[in-house]
Amino acid sequence: MLYKRSSQLFVEANQVIPGGVNSPVRAFKAVGGTPIFIKEAKGAYLYDEDGNKYIDYINSWGPMILGHAHEPVVNAVVERAKMGTSFGTPTALETKIAELAVSMVPGIDKIRFVNSGTEACMSAVRLARGYTKRDKIIKFSGCYHGHSDSFLIAAGSGLSTFGVPNSPGVTQGTAKDTLLANYNDIEHVKSLFEANKNEIAAIIIEPVAGNMGCIPPKSGFLEQLRTICSESGALLIFDEVMTGFRLAKGGAQELFSIQADIVCFGKVIGGGLPVGAFAGRAEIMDYLSPLGPVYQAGTLSGNPLAMAAGLQMLTELNEDQEIFKRLDEKTAFLEKGMREVLIKNQVAFTINRVGSMISVHFDANPVYDFQTAKNGDNETFKIFFHELLKRGIYIAPSAYETWFITDALTYEDLTYTIKCVDEVFQSL
Ligand SMILES: *Cc1c(COP(=O)(O)O)cnc(C)c1O
Numbered sequence: 001m002l003y004k005r006s007s008q009l010f011v012e013a014n015q016v017i018p019g020g021v022n023s024p025v026r027a028f029k030a031v032g033g034t035p036i037f038i039k040e041a042k043g044a045y046l047y048d049e050d051g052n053k054y055i056d057y058i059n060s061w062g063p064m065i066l067g068h069a070h071e072p073v074v075n076a077v078v079e080r081a082k083m084g085t086s087f088g089t090p091t092a093l094e095t096k097i098a099e100l101a102v103s104m105v106p107g108i109d110k111i112r113f114v115n116s117g118t119e120a121c122m123s124a125v126r127l128a129r130g131y132t133k134r135d136k137i138i139k140f141s142g143c144y145h146g147h148s149d150s151f152l153i154a155a156g157s158g159l160s161t162f163g164v165p166n167s168p169g170v171t172q173g174t175a176k177d178t179l180l181a182n183y184n185d186i187e188h189v190k191s192l193f194e195a196n197k198n199e200i201a202a203i204i205i206e207p208v209a210g211n212m213g214c215i216p217p218k219s220g221f222l223e224q225l226r227t228i229c230s231e232s233g234a235l236l237i238f239d240e241v242m243t244g245f246r247l248a249k250g251g252a253q254e255l256f257s258i259q260a261d262i263v264c265f266g267k268v269i270g271g272g273l274p275v276g277a278f279a280g281r282a283e284i285m286d287y288l289s290p291l292g293p294v295y296q297a298g299t300l301s302g303n304p305l306a307m308a309a310g311l312q313m314l315t316e317l318n319e320d321q322e323i324f325k326r327l328d329e330k331t332a333f334l335e336k337g338m339r340e341v342l343i344k345n346q347v348a349f350t351i352n353r354v355g356s357m358i359s360v361h362f363d364a365n366p367v368y369d370f371q372t373a374k375n376g377d378n379e380t381f382k383i384f385f386h387e388l389l390k391r392g393i394y395i396a397p398s399a400y401e402t403w404f405i406t407d408a409l410t411y412e413d414l415t416y417t418i419k420c421v422d423e424v425f426q427s428l
Contacts, residue, residue, distance in 0.1 A: 067408025118146025
């Protein structure tokens with residue numbers, strides 16, 4: 001494949017955009033080479049500026065669960081745009097999507113819309129602190145909750161990709177209120193609660209981690225977190241920016257039958273437009289301004305284009321009774337096929353999967369936390385990435401990312417992908 005125009009565009013972008021990208025992982029730094037510039041996309045496929053076609057396993061990092069340029073979503077946005085793109089007033093549309101989200105997700109009464117997953121998690125933590133009148137939070141190493149200051153402490157994917165455990169610009173004062181625990185390590189969490197009695201406002205967690213590859217919670221882990229929070233008066237925040245409206249209608253809460261106190265959304269909920277949201281019981285959510293004392297706002301929050309896209313997306317996910325089963329089956333097919341060819345070629349690997357989130361780690365040992373995720377062989381991953389790219393398969397340019405399966409993928413696409421994985425390792 002030729003990447004002539006992408007290379008040229010990257011040179012130009014670098015003149016005026018730091019690193020040529022508006023979000024770091026896009027830059028291919030972890031795998032080497034020049035990022036491909038995408039011109040358009042349809043269904044399961046991306047088309048770059050040089051005219052190359054790819055099967056897409058990233059899907060804008062999750063949102064395009066029904067495929068790119070999905071017609072009903074595109075139409076909803078186009079029709080809405082004709083009516084004006086932003087008013088800075090309430091709209092009927094916001095109530096409609098809020099009602100739908102509240103009906104789909106277990107245990108939430110109210111939801112507030114923001115513009116990104118980062119904002120959702122940042123606001124959820126402020127709300128938890130305000131509500132509990134405590135300062136400290138627990139986050140897990142390798143979990144990513146967006147790039148706001150409190151979370152840039154062992155934050156997975158983008159940051160581990162670049163080996164920046166703590167970003168400069170985050171003050172010591174902020175960092176000291178974020179306590180770090182190891183994912184799937186309940187004793188670690190208990191010891192933090194012991195050492196910080198009545199000081200912990202919340203635990204924030206990706207109920208299925210997706211930013212250090214895909215890491216499922218060990219059986220009982222989330223239940224134990226729930227118990228600890230309930231007993232200590234801390235809130236349990238599920239960051240479902242990745243898992244929400246992907247693992248089930250009601251996300252990880254539904255899948256694992258666990259009720260969090262605050263749930264954060266992003267990615268799928270916006271149908272491909274910039275949207276985030278956080279939600280919870282009325283008594284907690286009413287602590288927000290203008291009813292309560294915790295301030296949170298946004299000029300473009302609840303933007304009509306974004307709400308139109310999100311509403312159409314959620315409506316389809318709500319009405320299609322087979323969608324999550326179909327996604328699970330497609331991903332299981334991919335998993336089975338890849339396992340077979342990797343075993344055949346004697347590759348040391350671990351595959352983790354929950355529903356339509358899947359990741360391949362080049363290490364034979366179980367991957368259950370950030371440390372074990374880091375044991376993967378990055379050199380093999382780089383070759384894997386570039387060899388798949390050459391064959392028209394686009395996976396995330398980092399070993400710390402989950403693949404996001406879209407319903408637009410056909411079994412033909414999946415079979416071709418498995419064949420390519422086989423080819424890559426046969427030739428090594
Ligand atoms: C992507 C992601 C975020 C951040 O969302 P943005 O929209 O990129 O700000 C937060 N939490 C999780 C779990 C994510 O995967």
